[in-house]
Amino acid sequence: MGSGHDEKNRKADVLEDLGLLNVENLQNNMKIIYYSRTFLSIIGGVIAGILGVTGVTGFICYFLIMAIASLGFVAKADFSIKAYFNSWNQIMLDGFLSGLMSFVLFWTYPSRWLYFLKVLLIISNDSNSWLQYSSNDSKSL
Amino acid sequence: MMNLGFTIGVLGVLILSHAAYSTIQYRGLLKIVEEEFSGPPMNVVLELLVGLVLCLWAALSVPGKFISIHPDSDDNRIVSLPDNLDFMIFNHRGKVLQPDTGMKLKC
Incomplete structure (x- = not known):
C-alpha cells in the first residue's frame, strides 16, 4: 500500500516535471477567471x-x-492552485489590465448617469410647473 | 447552484441600484442646504457593502467550476472512446509515460 502510494507520488512528480497538463481544462x-x-x-x-471616490483613492479601491x-x-x-493552474501569476495577475479599463469606465460614468437621473427626477417632480412655464411661454409668444 | 448564484447576483445589482438612487436624492438634498458632498450616508455605505458581497458571491459561483489540469486526476478520466479509433497510433514517444490504468479502473 505504502509503496504503491509512493509510486503514484513519484509518477505525479515526473508528470509535473515534464509539464504535462490538460490545456483545455486550463x-x-x-476563462472563468476572466469572467469573474x-x-x-x-x-x-x-x-x-x-x-464619490476621486483620484488615486479610486485606483487603490480597484x-x-x-x-x-x-x-x-x-x-x-480549494487552496490547491497547482491542481488547477500552471503558476501563481495566472490566478493573481491575469485579466488585471482589461479589468482596469472596465473599472475606469464604470467609475466615471455613474456620475454622469446620476446627473442624468437627477435631471429626470427634477423634470418628473416639477412636470406641472414645467408645463405651466411652457404654457406661459406660448401665451407670451 | 448556478441558478442560485445568478439570482444572488441580480439581487446584488438591484441593491446597488437602490444605493445609487439614494445617493442621488442625498446629493439633491445637499444641494438644497448648500453643503459639500463628502460621502454617502451610513445606510448607503452598508447597502454598498452588502451589494459587493452578493456580487462577489455571484462572480465566484456563476462562471463555472475549476477543472483539474493534472492528467491523472478524476476530472480527466476517459469515459468514452473517440470515434476515430482506426487512426490512433500508439507507437510514439508517449510510450514512456504509460498511464496508470489500474488506478483509473478502480474508480
Missing part, C-alpha cells in the same frame, strides 16, 4: 462611483477589489 479555468474579474471590476467601478477577487479564486480552488 483554458476553461482561465471583468464582472467584479464593473461592480467595483459602480461602487467607487457611488462613493487594487483592493482585485485582491479580494484573487483571495476568492484561491478559496474556490
Whole structure:
C-alpha cells in the first residue's frame, strides 16, 4: 500500500516535471477567471462611483477589489492552485489590465448617469410647473 | 447552484441600484442646504457593502467550476472512446509515460 502510494507520488512528480497538463481544462479555468474579474471590476467601478471616490483613492479601491477577487479564486480552488493552474501569476495577475479599463469606465460614468437621473427626477417632480412655464411661454409668444 | 448564484447576483445589482438612487436624492438634498458632498450616508455605505458581497458571491459561483489540469486526476478520466479509433497510433514517444490504468479502473 505504502509503496504503491509512493509510486503514484513519484509518477505525479515526473508528470509535473515534464509539464504535462490538460490545456483545455486550463483554458476553461482561465476563462472563468476572466469572467469573474471583468464582472467584479464593473461592480467595483459602480461602487467607487457611488462613493464619490476621486483620484488615486479610486485606483487603490480597484487594487483592493482585485485582491479580494484573487483571495476568492484561491478559496474556490480549494487552496490547491497547482491542481488547477500552471503558476501563481495566472490566478493573481491575469485579466488585471482589461479589468482596469472596465473599472475606469464604470467609475466615471455613474456620475454622469446620476446627473442624468437627477435631471429626470427634477423634470418628473416639477412636470406641472414645467408645463405651466411652457404654457406661459406660448401665451407670451 | 448556478441558478442560485445568478439570482444572488441580480439581487446584488438591484441593491446597488437602490444605493445609487439614494445617493442621488442625498446629493439633491445637499444641494438644497448648500453643503459639500463628502460621502454617502451610513445606510448607503452598508447597502454598498452588502451589494459587493452578493456580487462577489455571484462572480465566484456563476462562471463555472475549476477543472483539474493534472492528467491523472478524476476530472480527466476517459469515459468514452473517440470515434476515430482506426487512426490512433500508439507507437510514439508517449510510450514512456504509460498511464496508470489500474488506478483509473478502480474508480
